[in-house]
Amino acid sequence: MKFNLENKVAIVTGGGSGIGRAISLTLAAQGAKVHIFELDQSKADGVIAEIQKNGGSAQAHTCNIAHQAEVKKEVDQITAKGSIDVLVNNAGIAHIGDVENTTEADFDKIYNVNIKGVYNCIHCSVPHMKTHGGVILNMASVAATVGINDRFAYSASKGAVLTMTYSLAKDYLEYNIRCNSISPGRVHTPFVDGYLKANFPGKEKEMFEKLSKTQPIGRMAAPQEVADLVLYLCSDEASFITGTDFPIDGGFIRLNGN
Known part of the structure; x- marks a missing residue:
């Protein structure tokens, strides 16, 4: 079977709704044991129930990714029983505003989730991946590379996610850890x-x-279209791909204005 994830353990942050829900369902359908990190337990439980109804394996973890101690606790719980093979850093929050009307509190909130949250999950997972290899997939955005009105803090955060991706891919080549990112347009x-x-x-x-x-x-885009790209990049079929950002944007980056 193509894109087979049997016996793989995958963490999906923000896996209880939207794109994260589609990713969780898609990875589980291909055999992965999915661990959903969510602030909203009820949303995670709904996805878990759907996965289990379809014969898949999944577990919910109530976790604020902005707090490293919480992330470490959940990662330690998972690795006490096995490995981590796939980490999908999907959780993130949006913000509308230019630099003048972005408050310090707004900026800190975006930073803590979209940047520090991604760092926390990678920081806690990479030591376990180093023993056997793995895949890290980060959710960036077209806003990481293209100027968009009133998205100052959000664009800054996604630019950080993009460059973290490149740095990780370079640093962990020798450990067989692949790291890529996806840059969706509007979904x-x-x-x-x-x-x-x-x-x-x-x-x-x-x-x-x-x-x-x-x-x-x-x-x-439909969430499923993003999830299908995630599946490919997390599978062995993409074993030659690392250090790359993949726009999935309906032509937004290259074709606007042309």
Whole structure:
């Protein structure tokens, strides 16, 4: 079977909703034992139940990735029973604002989750991967490489994720640890629906169409499309790929304005 993850242990941060949910379900369907790190236990439990209903193996961990002690506790629990083969750093938060209206509190919040959270998970997992190799996949964004209005703090955080990816790939080549990142454009998740409902009441459909058309391909991505790329990069079929960022953006980076 292509993209077989049988007997692989995978951690997916933010695996209880949106893109993370699709990733968790997809990896489990290919045989991985999935550990979901989530702040919201109920969301994680829902995904776990769906995985188990389909015959897969999964476990939920209530964890704030911004706190290293919490991450270490959960990683230690997993590695007490085996290895970590795959780490998908998917959890992240968004922020809208330029440098002037981004408060210090806003910036610190973005930093603690989107940068420090990724660092915490890698810092705690890499020592266990060094014994047998593994895969680290980080969720970056088109905002890491392209200027987007009112995304100052978010863009800075995703730029850090992108360069952390390159550094890790270089540092851990000799340990057979591959590290890549994915840079999605707009993806239709519950977050998008919530944002439109909160900010454009009564005009959700109109604004959804407008946001969709900012992707040259004419629509947003589905979470499953991102999850399928994650599956490939985490599988042995991608064993020759490391230190690379993969845009999945409907042409946003290269085709806008052309």
